Amino acid sequence: MPYLKRQASCPEPIDCKILTAALNLFVKSGYHNVSIHKIQEEADVSIGSIYRHFNGKEGVAQALYKHILNELDELIDDVIANTQAPAKQIEEIIKQLFEHTETHPEIISYIFHTKHVEFLPNEPLMFDAEPFTRIKNIIKLSIDSNKASEMELQINNSLIMGSVTKLIQLRLDGLAKKPLVESLDILLEKLWQGLGVDLET
């Protein structure tokens, strides 16, 4: 996740200024507590520009949302390209999410700590978005459960993503004192044990 400044999806520098400012404000105060005027001030551009580029506040939030989901998607691409076993891929994804929680908390917060439905009612539910369905699939593969029911898959998914999400939120809220990476090994051990996955095979 090369962050928002990356050239590819942020060709216009002014786009980045707006997105970055909005991201920080949204994460700090929540979407509804941030006015366009605030964004304008923080980004040091005019309101007119915000409308020209994103067609208003909701447009900014939407662009931000898609942008970040995209970066998450690319993170998964990278992991898949560099790791064979599905279980190892899951481990790597979790590790990178934990690392990003330290280095880019705003991005992680915007994804894992925000209720998008309340201001982006037309977007699909987040866990129906592509990166998360992909993760769900990898989990399915990693637990080699040919005959696992739909329900069991959902439980497995909830165990993994639920605990990961919860830890991330605790960390973002300051309730987890140490960087999550330090919890990684213990977490994985308990997860695989619960899911009956033997990593040595």
Place this chain on the structure above:
Amino acid sequence: MPYLKRQASCPEPIDCKILTAALNLFVKSGYHNVSIHKIQEEADVSIGSIYRHFNGKEGVAQALYKHILNELDELIDDVIANTQAPAKQIEEIIKQLFEHTETHPEIISYIFHTKHVEFLPNEPLMFDAEPFTRIKNIIKLSIDSNKASEMELQINNSLIMGSVTKLIQLRLDGLAKKPLVESLDILLEKLWQGLGVDLET
């Protein structure tokens, strides 16, 4: 959780009308997308009354919050009174939360699916609120880990409450097709296995 209509904490019928209306609207549209006028309409009372009883919209949300946390607290009281082993207590709490997700989805949604910080900035973070710290303690007891580190406790807690929360959210969002109670046994089996708890002892 005798729901909002209970006499004890809802002596005034008009209080209940307001709280119930507000709860439904908040859950459906999100706090910021609900105006006082909407609440007034839905509750079929005057704006003046809302101010008289709760001192405005935020007051309603706050009362609702405390009220529901209270009911959750009493649910825990009941479980503790009727169940000995901590691990069994946890199981019972989860079971009841799953059941309430079917019978009173709005209440569960308001607790598990809402970001209160964005409109109740003065309330403590939810997982610092009493019922959740109590649950955390029961989890600690159930896993008989005298020498478990703070970090390990946090991981255990995240595994249990994280997966439970995630399942509840999937259910509330309509992504889990079946009532969660049907998932209970499998979930518990995987949880205890992951946490190294032997229920037969």
Place this chain on the structure above:
DNA sequence: GTCTATACGCTGATAGAC
């Protein structure tokens, strides 16, 4: 393309009658 000033609607809040 970028900016500023302005208009309009909505929301929270109050005052005052009953």
Place this chain on the structure above:
DNA sequence: GTCTATCAGCGTATAGAC
């Protein structure tokens, strides 16, 4: 205690100058 009518402020969105 309950209600209705009204106000003030803010937030979004636009129009038009540069």
